[in-house]
Amino acid sequence: MNHPAPAAAIRPRRPFPAELLTALQAAFGDRVSTAEAVRAHHGRDESPFDPQLPDAVVFACSTEDVRTAVTLCARHDVPVIPYGNGSSLEGHLLAVEGGVSVDVSGMNRIVSIDADDLTATVEAGVSRKTLNDALRDTGLFFPIDPGADASLGGMAATRASGTNAVRYGTMRENVLGLTVVLADSRVVKTGTRARKSSAGYDLTRLLVGSEGTLGVITEVTVRLYPQPEAVSAAVCAFPSMGDAVRTVIETIQLGVPIARVEFVDALAIRAINRHSNLALAESPTLFFEFHGTEASVKEQAEQVQSLAAEHAGSGFAWATRPEERSRLWNARHNAFFAMLQLKPGCRAVTTDVCVPISRLAECVVETEQDLRGSPLPCPIVGHVGDGNFHVAMLIDPARPDELAEAERLNRRVVGRALRMGGTCTGEHGIGLHKMDFLIDEHGADGVDAMRAIKHALDPRNLMNPGKIFSYTA
C-alpha cells in the first residue's frame, strides 16, 4: 500500500523491552502474540493508511486482564491501544509509537439485560448485532448502527451513530455508564443505570469519543428502546440532490419523529443496484423508516410523502413486510462495500462531515459540484436527518496522485462544512486523519483544554498515543 499516515502521526516508536514481553507471557500465556500476521491484523483499521504494527497483541478476557496489561505496559512506558472489531475509519488502531494492542473482542459477554429499565450492560467486545440478537425475545432493541458490526466499546470510543440517530441519538445520548481502565491502572465505573444524574463531572461523556486516549473501555451500559409496534419503510427518488435534501430539512423542521432518513446519490444507487441486485432509479434517493403505532406510522408517512411530492419526489415505494424492509436496509447498510466495487481494486478514502440542518442542501450541492470536477468516483451517502453525510473517494492504492487528489477533496469537503458552522466529523472521529481540522474547528485554545485533560489522566501518554491531537509526555 501507499498511504502513509499524516505527518503529525509519524512518531518515533518507543522501545519494547524484552522484560515486558516476558511479563505479558507470564500473565497471559498463549493469549499474548507477537506473530507478524496477528500484529498486522491489529495494526490497521478500515482507513486507507498503511498499517503500523503493535509490538504485541494481548487477547483480554476480563476487566482484570485489561488492568494487568495496562499495569505491565505502564511499568515499561509502553503504549496501549484498545482493539475491538477493527472497523474504525480514521486510523485509530495504528500503533504509531508501537506498543501493545489490547484486543477486547473476546470480552463478549452480555453482563445484564435489564428489560424493565430499558438498559443493558455488555462487555466492550460485544458487537451491536450480538447485542440485538440477545435482545430478540425482550421486545427491546439497541438502535445505534454504524456501517460495520462494530464493538460497543469501539462505538463508545468513537462516539458512533448511524442511521437511527435522527430519532434515537448517538452513543453520546445512549451510553449511561462505562467501566474503564485508566492509565494508572485504576478501574472506574462512570454513571449508574438511572436515566439522568447531576452527580459530578460527566466522566461518561468525556470518555465517549475519547478514542482510547484516556483509558480502555471494558464495559458499556446502554439505553434500550421498545421495538416499535409498527414499522414501515419507503424509498423515493428525486430529480436533484437539492430536492431530496430539502425534503429532509422540512421533515425535521416539522418535527416528524422519523426513525431513519438516508440520502444516497445516483452513483451510490448504481453501486447498490449492482451489489444487492436491486433496480432502484439511478437518481438522488431517500430511504425512509417510520416507527410507532400503526396509526402514527401511517400519519408520519403521509406527512413525509406530501413533503416529498412538493419537491418532485417520485415513485414512493413502500416496504412494509419485514423481509422487504430488511432487503432495502441491508442494501443501504452494504453501500460502503457496494461502492468499493465501482472501481475494482480500489480503496476508499472516506470523509464524514455534519452541518446545521439549514445549510445541508447548500453543503451537499456545493460538495457534489466540486466532486464532479474530479477524476475520482466519489459517491455521497448520508444520515441527512442529522445534517451528516459521507463522501467515499475511490482511489487506486498504487497511485499517489489519486491519493493526493482524494486528500485535496477531503480538505475541501471539511473546510466547506466548517465554514457552514458544522463539524469535521459527525461520527467517524478524528483518529490520525483529522487532527488539523480539529484545531480549525475548536481553536488552539479548545484543543489545549483537551490536551490538559489528557495530561491529567494520562501524563505519560500511554493510551493510544498520536491520536486526536499532538501530545508529548
Next chain:
Amino acid sequence: MNHPAPAAAIRPRRPFPAELLTALQAAFGDRVSTAEAVRAHHGRDESPFDPQLPDAVVFACSTEDVRTAVTLCARHDVPVIPYGNGSSLEGHLLAVEGGVSVDVSGMNRIVSIDADDLTATVEAGVSRKTLNDALRDTGLFFPIDPGADASLGGMAATRASGTNAVRYGTMRENVLGLTVVLADSRVVKTGTRARKSSAGYDLTRLLVGSEGTLGVITEVTVRLYPQPEAVSAAVCAFPSMGDAVRTVIETIQLGVPIARVEFVDALAIRAINRHSNLALAESPTLFFEFHGTEASVKEQAEQVQSLAAEHAGSGFAWATRPEERSRLWNARHNAFFAMLQLKPGCRAVTTDVCVPISRLAECVVETEQDLRGSPLPCPIVGHVGDGNFHVAMLIDPARPDELAEAERLNRRVVGRALRMGGTCTGEHGIGLHKMDFLIDEHGADGVDAMRAIKHALDPRNLMNPGKIFSYTA
C-alpha cells in the same frame, strides 16, 4: 438562620487584596459592588444554608467582562463564583473561601435564534422563560423547565432538567455548545450547531454539570423543538403511591412518548390545593401531558388511561384548553412554594434522587414509609418518568433538632437510592451538600479522576472552590 454549610465546606477565606478591588473598580466602575446587601444577596441560593458572602460582586455585561474579572481575580489568587438567577438548591453560590461573585444576569441577550436549525444561542443570564418568550413567534420552544425561572448558564452548570425531560432530555442532551471563560482567562467555544459530532473530547458535556468549578459559562447554544400540533393534559388520582408509580413504569416500558408525567403525593396535593385554589383529590396523583399530532395525542392518552385504570387510577380529568392546562401545570410548578406554606415560617431541605425505573415504586414506597415516621412534614414530588423524585423536608430554621432530623432523612433517602443502583442527585447537583454521597456513588477513584480534571483546568482552585468535591490547590 441556623444551617451552617457541611464541615467539608468550612474553609479558610482567602485574602481579598485592596489592589484587586481597585483594579475591579477601574475596570467596571459602578458595576462592582461591595455593599453588604448586594454581597448578602449573592452569597446565598435556595438551599437552607447560612449565606457566605463574597468579598465583591461584579455585574458582567459580556464575555469580555467575565474574562476581565477572571484575569484580575487570578492575578490575586481570588476565587470567582458565577451567579445567574440565584436559584440553585445545594449551596452552589456560597462564597466559602470568599472571592468575587460574577453576576451574569445582565448578560441577557438572545444572540441568535436559528429557527431553521432548531437551535438558539443565548447569553448565560437569559432565563428559560425569557428564551421561550423570544421563541413565541417561531413555532418552536425550549423544553427544559426546572422549578425556578433559572438562567440558561446556571441550568447548564447544574445539568438541570425538569418536567419535560422524560421526552426531551436534560441539559446534557440539549446543550450543543458553550462559550466559557476558563481559569486561565482563555475563552473557549465548545461544540458547533451541528446536531452531532465526533470531533475530540466532549468539552460541552464536561462543562455541563461542572457547577462553575471549571470555568464561567457566558453563552449557551441549545436545541429547540417544534411546538406540538396538539397538546393535552390530564390529572389522575390513585389509591396508593405504588399504583401511581407502577402506571408510570408501564408507560415508559411500553414506549409511549409521553411529554410529561409528574408524581405528587397526597400531602403535596393538599398544599397545591390551598396555594392554587384547586380541589384535587388528596391522594397520590399523576399529572400527564401528551404532545404530538391530534391523532397521536389521542392514542397516547388512551394507552395511558388504560394503564392507569389497571392500577385503580380514578377521575382521569382532562385539560385540553391552553388556559386549563396552564392552570394545572402552574399549580405543579408552584408546588415547591405551595409546600412551604404547609408549615408557616419553615425552610425546605430538599433532596433529589433518581433510580432505574424498575426500582422506582419500591424506592418511593420505602421512602414514604420512612418519612411517615418523622415529625417533619415531608411531601414527595417527582419527575417519575425519569425515575427522579424529590422530598422537601420542612424545618423550623430556628430548631437545630429539626435540621438534624432533615439531614438524617436525607441520608436515608440518598442511601436507599444508591443501594437501588441510582444516583444521589437527578438534577440539583452536588454543591456543598452532597459531596460525601458523590464518593459513595462514583467511588474514591472516580472522584479522583474528576479532581485530576479540575487540577488540569483550574490548578489554583479559582473557580467556585469548595463545591462538588474537596480539592486543594
